[in-house]
Amino acid sequence: MSSRPSLRRSPPSHAVVGVTIPCNAERAQGAPALQTSIVQPSHPIHHCGLPSPISHAVGFPLLLYRHITEDPSKMIRHPGLDNQMAMHLLTQPSTGSPDSKWKRAGCIGTVTVIRQDGQPVTCEALETTLLYVDHVLDLFLDGVSPWHQLNPTSFQSFCQRYKDERIQSGYRDFDMMRVPF
Numbered sequence: 001m002s003s004r005p006s007l008r009r010s011p012p013s014h015a016v017v018g019v020t021i022p023c024n025a026e027r028a029q030g031a032p033a034l035q036t037s038i039v040q041p042s043h044p045i046h047h048c049g050l051p052s053p054i055s056h057a058v059g060f061p062l063l064l065y066r067h068i069t070e071d072p073s074k075m076i077r078h079p080g081l082d083n084q085m086a087m088h089l090l091t092q093p094s095t096g097s098p099d100s101k102w103k104r105a106g107c108i109g110t111v112t113v114i115r116q117d118g119q120p121v122t123c124e125a126l127e128t129t130l131l132y133v134d135h136v137l138d139l140f141l142d143g144v145s146p147w148h149q150l151n152p153t154s155f156q157s158f159c160q161r162y163k164d165e166r167i168q169s170g171y172r173d174f175d176m177m178r179v180p181f
Contacts, residue, residue: 011046015039017120023110025080033085034123039114051116052089054133059152060181061116062129064089068109073101083108088133093150096140124177128162156180 018039022031039045049063056062064086066072086108090098102108115121132155139146148154159179166174 011041011043012118013041015041016114016118017122018045018112018114019121019123019126020110020112021083021085021126023080023108024082025078026110028080034126036123037112039112043112045112045114049114049116050090052113054091054093054136054150055089055129056116057093057150058132058155060125060129060155062089062121063114063116065112065114066109067111068107072107081107081109083111085130086111086113088130088137089113091133091137093136093146096137096146121181122177124163124166124174125159125181128159128177129181131162132158152180 015038018037020035020037021033022035027033043065045063045065049065052062052064066086068081087098087102090102092098113121113126135158136146136149139149149158156179159181163174163177163179
């Protein structure tokens, strides 16, 4: 029997805590890299959010919602709409890269991220997840198969190590981060 919460695609009856990842243009204007967001039950992310393939593979099911509604394969690209962090969350675990429609620079824009199971996601948890994806991508670049890393146990072990490192470095916001997510 699985201990994972059920994944829902219908909106919760209450607002959930998520994280907004601003695009390059917004960050250039001073937006922080990760911002806590309150996502209402009426938000379209609950019906048309993009599942994060790599986060699903490790048992931390995330959904992304692009604030831009244009089809990425048809829109005019703009460097300000680049969002490398969102692109990392769209990584396919089998290839180490996102699907071809997301590989086009300048088409993702700002995104909001929530947990598909309706639990809160914090900036610290998302930062940790993004560092984990960087770790997996480094393995791909080094020609090493990351298959042994793409499971909930390895992910949670990485998360605990990263949390401990951040706390030792004085980042007190990580004190409250629960592992496992």
